[in-house]
Amino acid sequence: MSTYKAPLTDIRFALYDVLGAEALFAQLGYTDATRDILDAVLDEAARFAETVLAPLNGVGDEVGSTFDKSTGEVTTPPGFKAAYGQFVEGGWTGLTASPDFGGQGLPHTIGVPLNELVNAANLAWGNFPLLSHGAVEALKQHGQDWQREVFLKPLVDGRWTGTMCLTEPHCGTDLGLLKTRAEPNEDGSYAITGTKIFITAGEHDLTDNIVHLVLARLPDAPAGAKGISLFVTPKFKVARDGSVGERNTLRCGSIEHKMGIKGSVTCVMNFDGAQGYLVGQPHKGLQAMFTMMNTARLGVGLQGIGLSERAYQNALAYARDRLQTRSLAGAKFPDKPADPIIVHPDVRRMLLTVKSLVEGSRLLALHAGTLIDVANHSADAAERERADTLVSFLTPISKACQTEWGIENTYHALQCFGGHGYIHEHGMEQLARDARITTLYEGTTGIQALDLMGRKTASTQGAGLKLFLAQVEAFIGANENNPAVAEFIAPLREKAAEWAGLTRSILQRAAQDPEEIGAASHDYLFYSGYVVLAYWWARSVAAADASSHGEAFKQAKLETARFYFARILPRTLAHAAAIESGAAPLMAMAAERFGD
Template sequence: MSSYKAPLADMRFALFDVLDAEAQFQRLGFTDATRDVLDAVLDEAGRFTETVLAPLNPVGDREGCKLDVSTGAVTTPAGFRQAYAQFVDGGWAGLTSPVEFGGQGLPQLVGVPLKEMIDAANLAWGNFPLLSHGAIEALLHHGESWQQEAFLKPLVEGRWTGTMCLTEPHCGSDLGLLKTRAEPNGDGSYSITGTKIFITAGEHDFTDNIVHLVLARLPDAPAGSKGISLFVVPRERVAQDGSTGERNAVRCGSLEHKMGIHGSATCVMNFDGAQGYLVGAPHKGLMGMFTMMNSARLGVGLQGLGLSERALQNALRYSRERLQMRALSGAKFPDKPADPIIVHPDVRRMLLTCKALIEGGRLMGYDAAMQGDIAANSNDAAERELADAQAGFLTPIVKACLTEWGVECTYNALQCFGGHGYIAEHGMEQLARDARITTLYEGTTGIQALDLLGRKILAMKGAGLKAFLARVHAFCEENAGNESLAEFVGPLRETATRWQQLTMQIGQRAAGNADEIGAASFDYLMYSGYAVLAYWWARSVAAADASTHPQAFKDDKRATARFYFARILPRTLTHSAAIESGVAGLPELAVEAV
């Protein structure tokens, strides 16, 4: 069985040495977010995830969720409901929510290490509270005051959970095709009718109520995505004074049978005239949806990170213990019958690949959350604008790259086990299966790529890219004469310059043929991810050198950065070449031949 130990030392390095989080929080007005408080949060989150959630991970995979078809009730795996009760009692549900609704009012970034730990310990369990955060954000930004009062307090406290009900059987990423209807009742409420699929935590036994955020069409809705409205539809009816009533006309019709995350309830939800309330303006539901989706996409990126961390920890342990053959250069442990496999270069390649992607990816994900905190709380309008642009720009990169790397890292970790990795008892095959979904839900990698290139770069004129590149160039200028960083600053500068060139080339070609965007989008996304990591690895070495950490810690950061620049950053050359081949490099296939 795989195990998990929260990587608190590296989390603290990312937060305090590299991102200078404590000073940033104080500057943004989070006076309670002191180092002592943050250290206590990290320590207790580590204890909870290691001792409560991690042991339940194989239980959830083995038992799965069970549906009572006669009632539509869903029973979660043994121990899941009790773990959620401990989660709520510990105050974790409202860690970063506003104080006025019962939360602790800490920055969003403080919740990011907690989210990483939860997903590493037990991804399936972590899906139950995941979408409550998106529902809270949607109601905070778009809900009426009575809706906030009635729904936010129980959501923030964790007494209720939330969902996002977007996808329909015929309608995935193209939400303009959705058919769910919303008929006005004449009393300010609406009757919602339709079927939604792939609804995470759509039904469960954790809480007394579940708050569904549902996309539907009003009778006078225009066609396409401009005719979508957002509604809040609770499982148990909620009046405008916050009181709950009879069961609403919403029910789980079936549970999906999945490759992984068996302990997570993935539901088909049937709305049969269920009572709901309009959130935001009519036909403007996509605004609320994007609020939820951006929150969820960052959260799913952290799922990839957490799974990668757990996989690496177990692969490292096994590679140090497993004796097989001798090192090619001669026995390293002559007193043993064979050397541990960690001495073999190819095993080190796999382990170091995971390590470099995880530690660099952690900074990328944490920084995206910090940009969101700055955008929401800075007193400087210009700073808010720059941070908001960067948060939007980084979101599809974080979601796509951390999950794609999650698949790569769980694969590499399993590979270190050899045939034993394929055996269920070691727990590695579960991590690999669970990781696969992260590249798919909340928008596939292809959708993230189109969002990045088509929307964040071309439609929005690359505001976020420009702001991020300004940071890169500033770092390179500040360290232009720093010999200890020269091996990183030069390649980083070249990568950033090439990034700008590729962006210009794509824009020019897309002006003549919009298909150039789709042809380049995936490779542009991955190039961007590796470029962002190059920046964070250079920053990591600089931060480690300036810190009071032991020399061994500093040497480890430098060695991993060297590996990244030598072995992983060159992947950008392949992506660059693919981008330059353009749409001509994708020969057309006759539809009837596919």
């Protein structure tokens, strides 16, 4: 089975040396977010991930969650409930939540490494508390005062968990087609009727109650997406005074049999006149739901990072131990019958690919966390707006690239094991299977690409891109004469300029042909992701050079950055060529000519 050790050295480097988190938190008024407290949080999170969650990863995959058709109840794998109890007891569910609702009030940023460690240790288990944070944000921003008072405290302290109920059997991405209906009751509540599918943690035995946030239509709803409202619909009825009543008329109809994350529960949920309460304004449910979804998308991006990190650790250990033939340059370990496979160029290619994508992605994720903190807590309104615009722009890049790279990385790591990676005993095939879902739920990669190209770029005249490019230019200007990063300045400047030019080119063509947005979106997404990571690798080298880390650490950062710029960043060339080819190669073929 695979093992896991929290990468605290690199997390601390990213937080403190690259991002300057201590100074930022002090500036934002987080008086309790001192280095000592943050380090203690990271140490304890690492202990919990390594000793409690990681040993259950294989159990969850082998045993899975089970469903009782007669009762509609779900039993989680052995050890999952006890681990959740420890998670709640440790205060982890409220780590970054507001003290107004029982949380600890630490920066959102410190929740990023916590989520990475949980996902690396046990992705399936991590899905149970995953959506509670998003439910808290949706209710906090859009709920009525009594809803915040009644639902947020038990969600924050972990007594209850939350879900997001969007998808129906006949509609996924196009929520305007949904049929679930909400009929008003005399007491001001609503009767919710319909079927939702693919509901993560829709039923389980970890908590006493489950709070479902459900999209549905009111009787007078206009057609399409403009007629969707959001309702909070608990498993057990909850009165306005917070008292919990009888079982609501909703039930899990079945659970899915999946390729991976078998310990996680993916439910069909049937609502049969279940009591729910309107959240926010009528017909404005998508706005409230996207508050929850954007939180979840960043969280799923962290799943890709966590799986990649665990896969890398195991592949690296195997590559150092596995003896196979001699180095092409001659024996590197003449005292052994063969050299370890880490001496071979192709194994190094795979390991360095994973290492460079993981460490770069970690900075992208943590940067998004700092932007959320700034957007929520800065005293400067203009700064809050800039941070919100930038994190909105980076969210589809984070979600899509980090999960797609997660698939690539887990497959590279499995490949390092050869045939041993394909069999069950080493645990690598589970990581590869688990990774596959991350590009699908919370919006597929294609949806993220359209979101980035359409809503976050075309519709805003590139507002987020301009902010990020200004950040790149500021770094270049500050380090123009810094010998530590001299080799990275010119290619970074070139890619930033090309990124801006490609964006203009797409938008100009789209003014004549709207298909150009969709045709360019996939390649534009990945072009963007690779340039974003190039920026973070250049910053990493500069930060490492100025840090107190030892020479071996600094050299590893430098050499990984050189690999990234030489071997990974050139992927942008193919993406740029595809973008410039326009929509015609994709759209010219008639549907019937695709084949029988």
